[in-house]
Amino acid sequence: MNETTTDTEEVVDPAALAARLADEMPADIAEALNGEIPQFAAAVLQNLPLDTAIAALDTPGLRDPGEIIEAIPRDRVVPMLSGMSADRVADVFLELDEPVRSDLLARLDTETKASVRQLLIYPEESVGSLMTTEFVSVPANWTVAQTLQHVRMVERTRETVYAIYILDPRSKVLLRALPLRRLISADPEDSVLTAAPKRRPVTLSPLASRDEAARVISKYDLLAVPVVDGTGQLVGIVTVDDVIDAIVERQTEEVQRFGGVEALDEPYMDIGFAKMIRKRAGWLCALFVSEMLTTSAMQGFQGELEKAIVLTLFIPLIMSSGGNSGSQATSLLIRALALRELRLIDWWRVALRELPTGIMLGSILGVIGIARITFWQVFGLYDYGPHWILVAITVGAALVGIVTFGSMVGSMLPFLLRAVGFDPAAASAPFVATLVDVTGLVIYFGVAALILRGTLL
């Protein structure tokens, strides 16, 4: 690894920092600028060679590009925007406020303006918002030599030239995708259509989800996927580097949401205190209010509690086991659904697996629980009363019931969420635990009523 860590603390002059960064990789320049305020970053960019500044602005890792762009004088920033990839410009425009946004859009050259306008109409999580319009396409009646010449000419202005898209000369419908590696090995006199693989390329709709783009790229090991509209015309391509960023973003979202937080969308240390509270308080309050049902349930069992206070000793132990088994099942099913290993209609197959799994896991915990109570009682560490054997059996039986219930709820919840149109990944560990807790109490006291009736209760 030969990345350069730039200790920006010492440098106070933008020109000096620019001189030091000029030969770095764009991602490293972006990283160095992330440590500065946008106005300073803007000054550094203006001191870099235009190509280098464009490459740095094009890096998705550069934070607050909107604020940086705003801080650069209009006549200096327009050439930068024209040089950037259209999809990145569209992303940046989403961050700009009016009137800067309209003003800058008006100053762009016609081609860039049209591309950016087109990209801005697609919804945020769609393939359309992820794609770029800077692809290489040639009509099907061109030769290999003509195409290669064209690729050489446009290479500098295209995000990727490693896939060449062959269009019907009249209808502009996408016919084939030709990898550059095959183009350079083909006979120059051949038609491009002859050189291309015979099968129709895998395509995406601009309204498909980013997850779908990630799945297709990863399944077929592609460097880019063409995006076609309803008439079969090529409107853009999604490249593998954008997909990787989307996958990593999605991964962060998935873990955060599973932890019971609204996805942050920015780095942990960058987010303001008020925003951090908002992102966390929502779910925390919702879970707290739902969990209040446990208080109501316990109030309902107050008679039992007063008669058999020994039962309260195991409440945290039993409830947490239900939550834990539920959290396990949910995490497994969220991923199985995300990876399309399972579909909605498979819910019953999963239920049939989780039922015996839950019973087995509950029995293991039940045996440990009974052993614990017996050990403490027999060795005089604690006195669970004359009916301690029945108490132990109550705890063991309740564990079987609660762990089984937890596994069932935890595994079915992601299916239920998908069935009603939500993302299965919204099923967080705290959410499942809360769902299981109330029923867990009811199961515990129900089992206790059965086993201890006539003795403790």
Add this chain to the structure above:
Amino acid sequence: MNETTTDTEEVVDPAALAARLADEMPADIAEALNGEIPQFAAAVLQNLPLDTAIAALDTPGLRDPGEIIEAIPRDRVVPMLSGMSADRVADVFLELDEPVRSDLLARLDTETKASVRQLLIYPEESVGSLMTTEFVSVPANWTVAQTLQHVRMVERTRETVYAIYILDPRSKVLLRALPLRRLISADPEDSVLTAAPKRRPVTLSPLASRDEAARVISKYDLLAVPVVDGTGQLVGIVTVDDVIDAIVERQTEEVQRFGGVEALDEPYMDIGFAKMIRKRAGWLCALFVSEMLTTSAMQGFQGELEKAIVLTLFIPLIMSSGGNSGSQATSLLIRALALRELRLIDWWRVALRELPTGIMLGSILGVIGIARITFWQVFGLYDYGPHWILVAITVGAALVGIVTFGSMVGSMLPFLLRAVGFDPAAASAPFVATLVDVTGLVIYFGVAALILRGTLL
């Protein structure tokens, strides 16, 4: 999307299925074979054209490749293995049992054998085990035209030709990486060294982690990263498609482990019952045994419990809030550490953020809790006794303490795990909840002792 779903249920004859699959994409062939037993899949592959069979075997999505390979006669399988990419062959060999493994290895051609042997020596989660040895490299004294001619010749046998690696003619040390797009646009008479970018390429060590490969590929938007040994010699490359698979695998692992399960490493429905129990029971039992401390804690507070049974009503509510806030903080920090937004030495900055965040979140829940008790009491829904105001204050104050404690433990645990050499992602939601539960009880009864001393206690 024009993926083909192959309804394999109707087909019983391998030759017929092979005929139907022959024109499909390799990933779709793999998907169709995944629905069959290995012996049948092996028969289908033998009925496919050799190139197609090789492409299907090369697809990482094909399951149980080891069993399929074993089911193909040796003389038929050796040409397939020779045609496959060396890194995939090495992965498959890891799944083969002896003596088949040694027998097959011996039958491979010298070049493939050497590559596979080399790849097999690297540890499982290392860059070395992810890389392929099939790259394009040329000596620095070649011309652009020579290099282009070489690329055309070797194109079919290389995993990627989109980056050409330029080596010192004598020492074989890696000097530059030249993207194919620049090669084809360069002057044919120039030396490759002139055509290449001036900076040294970003490289990886074969012993670096897969996560590191993913981070570098995603940061620098590369299609491949060269892997060099201690002397600077090129030993392999990691390609973007392998990295995507590694990222997705890692994502699944991360969610599963955060859910408190050992990572499954296979699809949910494929895993056997006994293995599923093993993967889940380990953590579940460990958490259960730790959670037993809550029982011991409650036994210690039995005096208080008997005097003020009203306190037990809020135990599940208060404990779950601590676990939830901890789970939130852990999920945020796991990702911040994985994305390298934060480093180990930043722990105190995080602690200084989590402290006020926890107090604020705890106060919000505390107010809701006090409101709930007051409402129930005032409207006669439940009678919390003459000291209900003190009980409500106890619950509110305990919530502030427990939520703050949960946020602190949840945020520090990933740092602690990294500090002692573990993966921060081992900090699961159930793990954090369990850690917080025992202390949560102590805080609750401690606060109660302070506030209720002389009245209820």
